[in-house]
Amino acid sequence: MTESWVIEGDGSSPMPPEAAARALRARVEAGPGETWLTSTNGRALGLVTNGGRALVMLLADEDDPGEHAVDPGAGGVGDGYVLANGQHDRYPDEDTVPLAEAHRLVEHVVRTGEWPLDAPRAVDR
Template sequence: MTESWVIVGEASSPVPPEAAAHALRARLDAGHGETWLTSANGRSLGLVTNGERALVMLLADEDDPGEHAVDPGAGGVGDGYVLANGQRDRYPDEDTVPLAEAYRLVEHVLRTGDWPLGAPRAVDR
């Protein structure tokens, strides 16, 4: 059975993988640059975006440093990543991915429970 994922702080209905990008876009349009989803198995999937790029993280549990998607060779540093608590962060572009890729990664994790094959990521454990 596939894991079900819900957006933290919203209705408890699971987010279907095919609706993930739409749900994330709607949250961004409403001013929420940070979104966390949790699975019934206790895993967390986080996305923080500045509207152009996103940091996408997958954690096994609340104590896990997890892993995050990367864009090897991307240069520069992006700012404007606003966390739910109002903190504004900057991340190296190599630690983020273009927003369209972030949506694809989230959809794949919701569908399969894991990163797509070949998707570069850094393990932070």
């Protein structure tokens, strides 16, 4: 079976890969800082944004610490990352990517099931 993805909490049907980045842009514009997509294979793809940068995570299952996209050499710490439970987080910029890059990564994972080959990431397992 081909893996398909849905946005958690939207009650939506599986989204085509080309719609992933568009759906995320719409959610960011509407205000939610945290979005999770779940796949038919039990994986989860999360994005938490402050509007300029995003933490992008890919988890094999709910118990997996997973892996996340990184921006090697980025300096500083960003704040304004608001989780669904209302918690406000700060992340080092090297552990986040620019929002446009986050959209590209999510669309690629939804389309292929894998990170793009050119996307640096940290494995947290």
